[in-house]
Amino acid sequence: MRELALRHPRFGYRRIWALLRSEGFKVNEKRVHRLWRKEGLKVPQKQHKRGRNKDGSSDHACHRQRAQRMNHVWTFDFCFDRTADNRPLKIFSVIDEFTRLCLAICVQRHITGGEVVKILEEMMKLHGAPEHIRCDNGPEFVCRAVKRWLASSKVSGMYIAPGSPWENGYAESYHARLRDELLDREEFGTLLQATGMLEIWRQEYNDERPHGALGYKTPAAFAASCRGAGTGFAALSPCQHRDEEKLVESVAL
Secondary structure (H helix, E strand, C coil): CHHHHHHCCCCCHHHHHHHHHHCCCCCCHHHHHHHHHHCCCCCCCCCCCCCCCCCCCCCCCCCCCCCCCCCCEEEEEEEEEEECCCCEEEEEEEEECCCCCEEEEEEECCCCHHHHHHHHHHHHHHHCCCCEEEECCCCCCCCHHHHHHHHHHCCEEEECCCCCHHHHHHHHHHHHHHHHHHHCCCCECCHHHHHHHHHHHHHHHHHCCCEHHHCCECHHHHHHHHHHHCCCCCCCCHHHHHHHHHHHHHHHC
């Protein structure tokens, strides 16, 4: 409900209730109203205009602030699926924007902000700390646990504008590949099966799948070439940048 309220700040509780029902939540209007008031949600009477750049994007959009090297920018987001018994699956992925490496893929029935922090801490132990993280304004990402972790880790949080998924185009592109190549093709019988198959797909994505924006190298091979260069930097060609801009435009559409 909070996520929908962030996405649609001019919607009242009745419209949010209708959206929840359309997404399959079996909840009545009175309960939504009670929770709405408990969370202190309301439609503001006075609106403040939100400034945007000439192309309509915010300063934290992926095409405005590009990753320049490994561990410069990590991006993460959720996508969703269901097991054969119609129980929900919440899939959390962490991607290095420069190398396109999928650093982690975790699936649970529910994932909290505290669990997001634990996953990020484990990734930092394995890969080092990023300079920035890019994500949306989901409740798991704007919670106190994540903000405290950002402050203590000295990592800069780049939150995209609400309701603007194209500003996190790398994560959107990655999840489109994940859904097309695995989630839409496989039915998971159990949470354990989903965990195993998602990890197998992650390894294939990193080690075997050629990536067009990397000159058809795999993310693992591209990352190895960056490490071999000693600086962790490798410039993408202008045509690859244009391809990425087309991707951002297609996500926006």
